[in-house]
Amino acid sequence: xIDRDPMSQPPLDHGAVDELAAALSLGALDADEARALIAHLxxxxxxxxxxxxLLGANSALAxxxxxxxxxxxxxxxxxxxxxxxxQEAPRVTGVPTREAPPxxxxxxxxxxxxxxxxxxxxxxxxxxRGLAAVAVAGVIVLGAVTISLRSSLDARQSALDRVxxxxxxxxxxxxxxxxxxxxxxxxxxxxxxxxxxxxxxxxAPAGRLYEMWLLDAxxxxxxAGTFTITSGQIAVVRLDVxxxxxxxxxITVEERRVDAPTTKPIIAGAIGALGRRAAxxxxxxxxxxxxxxxxxxxxxxxxxxxSPYAAWPPATxxxxxxxxxxxxxxxxxxxxxxxxxxxxxxxxxGGCAWECGCGCGCRCGWSCSPxxxxxxRQRRRQPRSSHAPMVxxxxxxxxxxxx
Amino acid sequence: xxxxxxxxxxxxxxxxxxxxxxxxxxxxxxxxYAAVALGVALRVVRDRDAAEDVVHDAFVAVWQKxxxxxxxxxxxxxxxxxxxxxxxxxxxxGARAAEDIDALDELGTLRSSSNPTWxxxxxxxxxxxxxxxxxxxxxxxxxxVELAYFGGHTYREVAVLTGVPPGTAAGRLRLALAKLRQLxxxxxxxxxxxxxxxxxxxxGGPV
Numbered sequence: 001x002i003d004r005d006p007m008s009q010p011p012l013d014h015g016a017v018d019e020l021a022a023a024l025s026l027g028a029l030d031a032d033e034a035r036a037l038i039a040h041l042x043x044x045x046x047x048x049x050x051x052x053x054l055l056g057a058n059s060a061l062a063x064x065x066x067x068x069x070x071x072x073x074x075x076x077x078x079x080x081x082x083x084x085x086x087q088e089a090p091r092v093t094g095v096p097t098r099e100a101p102p103x104x105x106x107x108x109x110x111x112x113x114x115x116x117x118x119x120x121x122x123x124x125x126x127x128x129r130g131l132a133a134v135a136v137a138g139v140i141v142l143g144a145v146t147i148s149l150r151s152s153l154d155a156r157q158s159a160l161d162r163v164x165x166x167x168x169x170x171x172x173x174x175x176x177x178x179x180x181x182x183x184x185x186x187x188x189x190x191x192x193x194x195x196x197x198x199x200x201x202x203x204a205p206a207g208r209l210y211e212m213w214l215l216d217a218x219x220x221x222x223x224a225g226t227f228t229i230t231s232g233q234i235a236v237v238r239l240d241v242x243x244x245x246x247x248x249x250x251i252t253v254e255e256r257r258v259d260a261p262t263t264k265p266i267i268a269g270a271i272g273a274l275g276r277r278a279a280x281x282x283x284x285x286x287x288x289x290x291x292x293x294x295x296x297x298x299x300x301x302x303x304x305x306x307s308p309y310a311a312w313p314p315a316t317x318x319x320x321x322x323x324x325x326x327x328x329x330x331x332x333x334x335x336x337x338x339x340x341x342x343x344x345x346x347x348x349x350g351g352c353a354w355e356c357g358c359g360c361g362c363r364c365g366w367s368c369s370p371x372x373x374x375x376x377r378q379r380r381r382q383p384r385s386s387h388a389p390m391v392x393x394x395x396x397x398x399x400x401x402x403x
Numbered sequence: 404x405x406x407x408x409x410x411x412x413x414x415x416x417x418x419x420x421x422x423x424x425x426x427x428x429x430x431x432x433x434x435x436y437a438a439v440a441l442g443v444a445l446r447v448v449r450d451r452d453a454a455e456d457v458v459h460d461a462f463v464a465v466w467q468k469x470x471x472x473x474x475x476x477x478x479x480x481x482x483x484x485x486x487x488x489x490x491x492x493x494x495x496x497g498a499r500a501a502e503d504i505d506a507l508d509e510l511g512t513l514r515s516s517s518n519p520t521w522x523x524x525x526x527x528x529x530x531x532x533x534x535x536x537x538x539x540x541x542x543x544x545x546x547x548v549e550l551a552y553f554g555g556h557t558y559r560e561v562a563v564l565t566g567v568p569p570g571t572a573a574g575r576l577r578l579a580l581a582k583l584r585q586l587x588x589x590x591x592x593x594x595x596x597x598x599x600x601x602x603x604x605x606x607g608g609p610v
Contacts (some may be wrong), residue, residue, distance in 0.1 A: 022576035023558040030549035056521030057580045061552045063525040064533040065446050067438030070455055080457050082426050082466050258570040
C-alpha cells in the first residue's frame with residue numbers, strides 16, 4: 001500500500017504497532033497514524049496477533065448503547081434522499097476486481113490469511129512496492145510511462161487492476177470505459193494528489209495520438225495532455241490539469257495536440273465524487289476550481305449549450321444528480337446565482353460547511369439547483385451529505401467573477 | 404438474541420442488493436439498524452434532532468459507498484455504525500472534520516473488516532452484560548475508552564484531557580480492550596462464527 005504522502009510519516013516499528021492496536025480499533029488514531037499503521041501491516045511478515053484480536057472491539061462499544069426508535073418521518077426522508085442520490089461506481093481498492101464477487105451467503109472466512117494482506121494482491125506485493133518506489137522517485141510525473149506486459153486480455157486486465165491499486169494506495173479513483181468497441185478501459189486515480197490515468201488501450205492508429213480531456217458540467221472540454229502507447233502496454237499518464245470543477249473525463253484520437261476534440265471520444269468516465277472531493281479540500285490555491293467560463297476552447301457559438309459536447313455523454317456527465325436531473329433531462333441553465341436559502345456556516349477549514357455553493361459566500365465553485373435549495377429550506381440546520389454539491393447549472397457567461 | 408450466522412448472512416445478502424441499486428434493501432437495512440444507529444449517534448451528539456440527521460446521512464453514505472464494502476471482509480453492521488460514529492463526531496467536533504470524512508470511512512472499513520469473533524460475541528450478549536463488562540474496567544481505562552470512542556478523541560487528545568503521556572493513554576486503551584476481550588470472548592476464542600459458549604463471568608463493578 002502506498003501512502004499519499006510517504007514523507008510525512010515515520011515508519012512504525014513492531015512494538016509501536018501493537019501499542020496502537022487498541023487506538024486503531026476504537027478509531028482513536030488520526031488519519032496519518034492510522035495509514036502508517038496499515039502501511040506497516042501491509043508489508044509486515046509478523047502476524048501481530050494482539051492487534052488482530054483487538055480489532056473489532058468497537059462493535060462491543062457500539063452494542064453497549066441502547067437502541068432508540070427514530071422519528072416516524074426519518075425513514076421517508078432517507079428514502080427520498082436515496083432516490084435522488086447516485087451510487088458510487090466501484091473503485092480501485094484492495095483486491096483487484098477480476099475475481100468473481102463472493103457469494104452472498106458465503107460464511108465469513110477464517111483467518112487463513114491476515115486480513116490486511118487483502119489490501120494488496122499478494123501476487124503483486126513486490127510489484128506494488130516497485131511501483132511505489134518509481135512513483136516516489138517522481139518518474140511518473142515526467143509524462144507517459146509504459147509498463148510492458150503480456151498481451152493476453154486477462155493478463156492485461158489483471159495488471160491494470162494491480163497497477164491502479166498500487167498507485168492509488170486505496171485512494172480515490174473512478175473507472176473509464178470504452179465508448180467504442182475495443183477501445184479499452186482503465187481508471188483515473190488520485191496518486192498523491194495528482195490525477196493519473198492508468199489504462200489498457202490499444203495503440204492509436206499510425207500517426208495519431210491519444211488526447212485526454214476534462215469536461216465541465218456544460219460540456220466544455222479542456223485538454224489534459226496527450227500520450228502514445230505501443231502494443232501490450234499499460235499507460236500510466238499524469239494529467240496536466242486537476243479534476244476540480246470537472247464532471248467528465250474523456251480520451252479522443254487526434255492527429256496532434258489540439259485545443260478542442262475533433263473526434264468522438266473512445267473512452268470516458270464520470271469524475272463524480274473525485275472532482276467534488278477536490279473541491280472540499282480547499283483552501284489550497286492549486287485546488288481552486290477552474291472558472292466555468294474558461295475561454296481556451298473557441299466554439300462556434302459562445303453559448304455552452306451549443307457546444308458539440310454539451311449533451312455528451314448523457315450517461316456519464318453527472319454521477320451526482322439533482323432531483324431535477326434524475327429523469328435524464330438536463331435542467332435549463334439558470335440565468336443567475338440562486339438566492340441563498342440560508343447563510344451557510346463556515347467549516348473549521350474556512351470553507352463552506354455545506355459545500356453547497358448556493359450563494360452563501362463560500363466560493364466553492366458549485367451551485368445549487370432549485371431542488372437543492374428546497375432541501376436546505378426543509379432541513380433547516382444540517383451540514384453535509386443531504387445537501388451534497390450539485391453539478392452546476394449556471395451558464396458560463398452568467399457566472400459573476402469572484403476576486 | 405438473534406442468531407449470529409443467520410444475521411450475517413442476511414446482512415451480506417442485503418449488501419449485495421444495495422450494491423445492485425435496490426433501494427428497498429436499504430430500507431430493510433434501516434429497519435434493522437436505525438435504532439442502534441440512533442443510539443450511537445445520540446450518545447455522541449446528545450441532541451435528538453442532530454442525531455437523526457446523523458443517522459440519515461450515515462445511511463445515505465452506505466447507499467453511496469456500498470461498492471467499497473466487501474461482505475467477506477467485514478460486517479455491514481460494524482461498517483454502518485462506524486460511519487454513524489464518524490458523522491456524529493464530525494458533527495460535534497469540527498476540528499476532526501479537517502480529516503476527510505471519506506478517508507475516515509475508508510479506515511473504518513478496515514477496522515470493521517477485522518475480526519468476526521467480536522461481532523459473534525457481541526451479537527450473543529445482552530446489553531446488560533456488555534454494560535457490566537464495561538463497568539468492571541478500572542475507572543481510568545473506562546474513561547479513556549469513552550473519550551476515545553464516544554468522544555471521538557484520538558489517544559493523543561485523550562492523553563491531554565486526562566493529563567497523562569500519550570503512551571499511557573494508548574496503554575490504557577490497550578488494557579481496556581484486552582480486558583473486555585477476556586470478559587466477553589474469553590481467552591480461548593473459538594473459530595470465527597462460533598458463538599461463545601457461556602456468559603462471561605461478569606465480576607462486579609458498577610454499571
